[in-house]
Amino acid sequence: MSIVLMYHDIVTANDKSSGFQNKNAFQYKVEESAFEEQVKALQGKDVVFTFDDGGESFLTKAAPLLEKYGFKGVFFISTKYIGTQGFLTEEQVKALAERGHVVGSHSHTHPEIFTKLSKEEIREEWRKSYDILKDILGEKDLPMSIPNGYASKTIMEEAIKCSFTDIYTSQPTTKIKLFQKHNVIGRYVVHENMTTEDVLRIVNSKGCRLKMALKWQMLNVVKGVLGESYDKLKAKILHH
Ligand SMILES: [Zn+2]
Structure with missing residues (x-):
């Protein structure tokens, strides 16, 4: 039974320019030294390191540290941002795969609330992202992860229609x-x-995992009630 961890960017105190630059994103950026300590402590354990969004730190910080301690990562890219400030370029996405890491999609535009999109818009998100990654990586099985934890049957169905394989969510579970x-x-x-x-x-x-699962379930109820104001509350709860 693997424990799958979800990271975003790996940064330093002085430079958090990798990946999305907003308050919600900053709370998920882990400092390089803390990350190294974590990876080192987990050496030899049945752990999978995954990373969301597509920040340039995937290649400059996360991958080298994982490799140093004998791990490979699973890196999910929001493809619209490839080659833009703070994000991986096409060559860097390719380099990650060539170094033996798994690369997948994190949608095309990283919609704020994925479940608000129409079925057609959802399909466009996955279709564009799949085509871009296939162009960069060649024929490959591509997994995907769902942005902001907004999973739904339609989101998963449409991703599968667009040929994605494994579906990674934000639900804390080992099942x-x-x-x-x-x-x-x-x-x-x-x-x-x-x-x-x-x-x-x-x-x-x-x-501990059970506690996280209960917290997540509770947050999901709140998310249903609050909709867009949910992210603000989530920031508060997560830090307690
Ligand atoms: Zn994300």
């Missing part, structure tokens, strides 16, 4: 579910304020 014969893989989020002990606890303690 791999099946959706139309595709794996639906849950993940445990790591944010900027977590210590190495916090991360080790996720991996080693079933009780």
Whole structure:
């Protein structure tokens, strides 16, 4: 049973320019030294490191540190931002795959609330993203992860129609579910304020994982009620 962790950018105190530049995004940027300590502490454990958004730190910071300790990562790219300020270029996306890491999609535009889009818009998100990644990487099985944790049956169905394989969510669970014969893989989020002990606890303690799962379920209820004001509240709750 693997524990799948969800990271975003790996940054330094002076330079957080990789990836999205907004308050919500900054809470998920983990400092390089903290990240190294976490990876080192998890050496030899059955852990999968995944990364969302497509910031340039995937190649400049995350990949080298994973490699140093014998891991490969799973990197999800929001394809619209490839080659823009703070994000990977096409060559860098390719380099990640060539170094043996898995590259997948994190939608095309990273919609704020994916579930608000029409079925056609959802399909466009996956179709464009798939085509761009296929152009860069060649014929490959491409997994995908859903932005902002807004999973739905339609979002998964449309991704599968666009030939994506494994589906990664933000639901903290170790149970791999099946959706139309595709794996639906849950993940445990790591944010900027977590210590190495916090991360080790996720991996080693079933009780800790259960607590995260309950918190997530509670947040999902709140999300349904609050809609757009949810992200602000989430920032507060996560940091307690
Ligand atoms: Zn994201």
